[in-house]
Amino acid sequence: MAEVTLTGITKRYGNDVALNDVTMTVPDGSFVVLLGPTGAGKTTTLRMVSGLDTPDLGTVTIGGRDMAGLMPAQRDVAMVFQQYSLYPHLTVRQNLEFPLKSPILKTSQKEIDRKVGEVGEMLQISHKLDNKATALSGGEMQRVSIGRALVRDPAVFLMDEPLSSLDAKLRADLRVELKSIQADSGATLLYVTHDQIEAMTMATHVGVLDKGRLVQFGPPREIYEQPVSIYAASRLGQPRINVLPAEVFGGAPEGARTIGLRPEQIRQGDGEESRVERVERLGDQTRLHLRFKSHDIVTVTDAHTELKPGDRVKIRPEKPFYFDASGARLA
Amino acid sequence: MSYSITEPGKGIKWVAGILVVCYALITIAPLLWIIATGFKSGPDSIAYPPKVVFEPTLEGYVNLFTDRTRATSDMLEAAGPPETWYEQIARDQGTVITGASRYGERFLNSIIIGFGSTALCMILGTAAAYAFSRFRVPLKDDLLFFILSTRMMPPIAVAIPIFLMFRNLGLNDTHLGMILLYTAVNLSLSVWLLKGFIDEIPVEYEEAALIDGYTRFQAFYKVVLPQAATGIASTAIFCLIFAWNEYAFAVLLTSGTAQTAPPFIPTIIGTSGKDWPAVAAGATIFLVPVMIFTILLRKHLLRGITFGAVRK
Numbered sequence: 001m002a003e004v005t006l007t008g009i010t011k012r013y014g015n016d017v018a019l020n021d022v023t024m025t026v027p028d029g030s031f032v033v034l035l036g037p038t039g040a041g042k043t044t045t046l047r048m049v050s051g052l053d054t055p056d057l058g059t060v061t062i063g064g065r066d067m068a069g070l071m072p073a074q075r076d077v078a079m080v081f082q083q084y085s086l087y088p089h090l091t092v093r094q095n096l097e098f099p100l101k102s103p104i105l106k107t108s109q110k111e112i113d114r115k116v117g118e119v120g121e122m123l124q125i126s127h128k129l130d131n132k133a134t135a136l137s138g139g140e141m142q143r144v145s146i147g148r149a150l151v152r153d154p155a156v157f158l159m160d161e162p163l164s165s166l167d168a169k170l171r172a173d174l175r176v177e178l179k180s181i182q183a184d185s186g187a188t189l190l191y192v193t194h195d196q197i198e199a200m201t202m203a204t205h206v207g208v209l210d211k212g213r214l215v216q217f218g219p220p221r222e223i224y225e226q227p228v229s230i231y232a233a234s235r236l237g238q239p240r241i242n243v244l245p246a247e248v249f250g251g252a253p254e255g256a257r258t259i260g261l262r263p264e265q266i267r268q269g270d271g272e273e274s275r276v277e278r279v280e281r282l283g284d285q286t287r288l289h290l291r292f293k294s295h296d297i298v299t300v301t302d303a304h305t306e307l308k309p310g311d312r313v314k315i316r317p318e319k320p321f322y323f324d325a326s327g328a329r330l331a
Numbered sequence: 332m333s334y335s336i337t338e339p340g341k342g343i344k345w346v347a348g349i350l351v352v353c354y355a356l357i358t359i360a361p362l363l364w365i366i367a368t369g370f371k372s373g374p375d376s377i378a379y380p381p382k383v384v385f386e387p388t389l390e391g392y393v394n395l396f397t398d399r400t401r402a403t404s405d406m407l408e409a410a411g412p413p414e415t416w417y418e419q420i421a422r423d424q425g426t427v428i429t430g431a432s433r434y435g436e437r438f439l440n441s442i443i444i445g446f447g448s449t450a451l452c453m454i455l456g457t458a459a460a461y462a463f464s465r466f467r468v469p470l471k472d473d474l475l476f477f478i479l480s481t482r483m484m485p486p487i488a489v490a491i492p493i494f495l496m497f498r499n500l501g502l503n504d505t506h507l508g509m510i511l512l513y514t515a516v517n518l519s520l521s522v523w524l525l526k527g528f529i530d531e532i533p534v535e536y537e538e539a540a541l542i543d544g545y546t547r548f549q550a551f552y553k554v555v556l557p558q559a560a561t562g563i564a565s566t567a568i569f570c571l572i573f574a575w576n577e578y579a580f581a582v583l584l585t586s587g588t589a590q591t592a593p594p595f596i597p598t599i600i601g602t603s604g605k606d607w608p609a610v611a612a613g614a615t616i617f618l619v620p621v622m623i624f625t626i627l628l629r630k631h632l633l634r635g636i637t638f639g640a641v642r643k
Contacts, residue, residue, distance in 0.1 A: 052538050072541040079542045085535035089557040102544030148543070 002063030002155040002188055003028040009048055009058035018044040020212040029186040033199040035235045036209035042192040046158045049190060051075050062155050073104055078149035079158040084141040086133035092144050093129040099152050119147040122177060138165045157189040163198065175201060196236050208232045230260060230327040237262050239287060239298040248293055249317050256330055260321035263300040271316025276307050368611035376607040390424065391608025393417045395434055395599065399426035434613060437595040442620060443506055444591055445575040448513035452570045453563055456521030461551060464529040478519045486516045487579045497584055504585050513574040521566045528562025564631035575621055592617050
């Protein structure tokens with residue numbers, strides 16, 4: 001339980017800039033999700049905090065303490081690796097015990113057994129505790145690797161796409177489980193994903209990374225409702241925000257190059273006419289693929305709509321986002 | 332017709348089986364010959380055509396472990412009747428035992444020098460291979476090539492400089508000298524082999540251990556070493572076999588205290604006629620340690636046990 005700050009972090013690997021002057025404060029007890037495509041610098045950020053890599057420039061602090069020159073073991077962080085990284089020569093139980101038996105923690109065997117049992121239960125791997133780590137399915141390995149972090153009580157949890165290879169049901173369960181563990185324990189958690197449902201449901205804060213830069217940092221609703229740029233706006237929202245030339249609807253403010261429309265920013269039954277191209281019924285919602293003045297728009301409509309391809313729908317923007325030529329949002 | 336890639340047909344299996352048996356016969360035959368010769372009597376060992384069926388005797392082994400002299404009637408009288416089975420065997424050949432031969436101590440020298448240099452080679456080799464594999468070493472490629480280049484000529488080509496060096500350093504005919512020499516010769520092989528094995532161990536395991544509260548050395552010890560066991564075992568066997576069998580340097584650099592078994596075994600021939608059974612007995616016993624060592628490490632030679640808990 002600690003606040004984590006990154007100040008002016010820059011990291012290069014050869015000629016590639018992995019992180020470029022990243023500054024952010026992860027408040028104590030918050031659940032911060034880092035969003036961004038592959039290569040945006042999400043994993044590198046975790047490595048900076050964990051101490052597996054050191055920044056070329058800038059400082060990292062955990063709980064107010066400067067981490068410069070400290071080994072990962074001295075930083076009191078737990079990490080879930082994207083590649084699981086279970087110790088293949090050990091059993092599941094030994095894997096889970098490994099951090100507790102470290103020279104730093106030296107937990108009593110009774111305490112170890114209790115914690116391992118607890119975590120095994122929670123992650124539904126109790127029946128596999130005495131298996132070799134290599135004799136597990138991908139999803140089971142991932143759960144063990146989450147468990148290896150959860151047995152500890154570190155200052156910060158770092159998780160690199162921990163739910164990526166689980167099936168949908170288990171993923172939904174663990175999402176809730178992780179969120180409640182974090183909320184109950186008050187642990188600080190830095191979490192990397194490119195699943196926006198995870199970001200929206202679990203995060204207290206979202207950091208949007210683009211090519212090594214932190215472009216926006218704030219609560220998920222704020223990122224969703226007040227994105228700073230097209231890039232940030234397109235990180236969240238399903239279906240994705242529609243980006244069209246600013247003048248297609250008229251009424252664009254000066255300097256606007258493009259207009260951004262989320263489904264709820266498109267009012268149906270009023271305004272200008274568009275043609276229905278495709279109707280996707282997803283059950284709880286129905287997506288409309290519209291053709292509007294040679295532009296494609298995807299929006300959501302009533303689940304039981306009678307619309308079919310070829311029909312005409314009137315649409316008009318409602319409180320849309322406008323972006324300038326560089327992609328930044330006009331306030 | 333059903334066809335499968337993994338399961339070869341019956342015919343192929345038979346051919347493969349026959350080939351393997353032939354290969355085994357070719358490699359095992361000389362070994363069996365040596366072992367058999369060790370149990371033959373002197374005349375049987377040089378009989379032509381060779382005797383496959385013969386009356387086994389321990390003559391060779393007795394001759395190997397003892398020094399004897401041709402018995403005169405005075406000596407027989409002085410010695411009295413034979414007290415032990417091996418004295419009896421010596422008497423049957425018309426000799427009396429004057430003492431133990433030096434085979435035992437030569438054999439012990441081989442053990443000390445062979446296993447000593449193998450152990451040293453593994454410690455240094457693993458450390459160097461780990462460093463080459465994991466750290467940014469300046470001029471890494473050049474250094475690795477230099478290490479390999481020490482094996483590009485036969486080691487014996489530098490025998491004379493080494494001989495002079497050893498003489499000046501007082502390492503001639505010492506256990507330490509031979510251990511250092513065999514370690515130096517084997518180190519390049521072990522660094523290269525072990526680097527290959529360590530390269531295959533994903534670095535993520537160590538990173539996980541670092542996060543889990545271990546120091547770099549503890550991570551190496553607890554996570555890398557157990558997974559490198561396969562590589563270390565097979566490399567150790569290579570190093571041991573080289574050091575164990577080495578003949579030329581042993582002849583050149585040892586004579587008394589540190590002489591190993593290989594240069595000693597041929598000297599058995601000369602002591603009393605051509606005593607092939609004793610030579611064969613010496614060779615047979617000489618084979619045993621390497622055989623035991625290999626069998627003990629056999630489990631680790633099977634690869635693929637420890638790989639696969641990192642998603643690629």
